Amino acid sequence: MVDEVEFTSYYGRPIIKPPVWKTPDVPLYLFLGGAAGSSAVLGALAEGTRRPALARVAHLTAGGGALASVAFLIHDLGRPSRFLNMLRVLKTTSPLSVGSWILAPFSALTTATAGAHLLGRFPLLRRFTGAGAAVLGGPMTTYTAALLADTAVPSWHEAHRELPVVFAGSAMAAGGGITTALTPLDEAGPARRVAAMGAAIELAAMHRVEHGHGLVSEPYRTGRAGKLLKTARACTATGAGLTLLAGRSRTAAAVSGALLAVGSVLTRFGVFDAGMASAKDPRYTVEPQRARARASEAAASRAAAGSRRGS
Template structure:
């Protein structure tokens, strides 16, 4: 075959059935047969060397660390509620909130130490003071906050050293917002995609979740006549948690997918239903003063807050196991900088 045999229309003198058809006529023939063009390059599969994830998934124990996240939020918000009740003359509400803060932070520390393995590991974190480390600052925060909650609760129960108790209550309330939200900063400071990308809204989500839990505890244990601040906190906390979580997922884009899949989706869906239902029941208790309704509202709010923390925890672990949630956002950021 000479070079002159090849033209724009194909090979001159080719015998049908022996040579491959090229050009536009090939496409028409394949379309008539109903097969269409077959892709020669397979879809990209995100993987790393030896089939291992790009990131090592967190090795934290789910019950310990998700429980630690939940109990810290409950404690911090309860301290705020206790200070408000103490200042406005609601002794029953103040006592329940003080005991709730002391009990929750004690259980939270126990869960953290259990995950660490030895109490000495927590003490070792207090050997340095490093403002750039959320873990180190959180350790110092807990070390200062926990004794204050215990002093406030002990003074209230014993009925003695009221000035000391009032000072401890006020100091614990000052630290309460940080205690309720610093765990969100701790998660966001990791490389885990579904935690890291939520750094803007996650502290506010945890603040609303903690407020819902603290309000739920108060509603379940305090007479309706003194539970007015708890009802208002329940509605505000539920609104903040629900709205900011939706904003966070929309902003995160693809990295929010683990929140909508598998076990995290079930937990987070349960959290939405329980929190919204608990807030609605809390609003009704202000009119009906029904004790059973108040207890149901309180249990729903606390359960919804716990489901949110566990859902966020498991979604982060799932995102670390799938390389695409690490690789794709990195590529997009590099392309945006180059552009």
């Protein structure tokens, strides 16, 4: 009998180098940027449909979220000059470089839009900067998922198709939920619909991430990440259900918005923790590599057998 294989590495070190990103800085950066992006889109839609209260709340949420997101990113980097250095060159093959060039102008535009709302002046400038922020709002919700998936971290890289969808849905749920909670009921209809749609997208895509990639999906269901994502799923589903009552009750709107925001935060923390766990355990690197090698050998054998039969 052969003993069960124990997956270890040289001196117990990980096979790949885990990212040096910090907690809670990076998960909060992921959450705040996404919520700001969806809020910016909501704000522009509200401006176009003459919902001033919703537009104000959405634009203030976008501006505050963008600035906080930049602050957490800079804190993770260690000093502001490192963020500025990322803007010296636009490298289209690097998600980090492209993301920096999305985040910087988006933050400037949302801050200008929020400032115009607070001052109660410059309506034309506010509409112009708000429209510009909305154009960048969509990429803001998804570029951080590409940033994670472009690494060698197994549980992030294998889910590269689903993670942008998860982050986009989560951002919609968070932005829609926050603006639903803070906007008068008669103007919050679009925010409620965006929140409910985002929650449904997030739940469906996250189920695929948690169950659709064999072994590397396991970190999403176990350990600290599994607990965080299970709680996130409960908050998001409950918050989405309460949006059905949020049009008639201020209390339901507030509770729904809070649950959706909390669910979005926990999703980011859970995804982050799952990736870090998969990077630290050699099993999640070794077993998929061996499975791919076996599949490649089997395909080559079938091709060779077919060639012999043909000849």
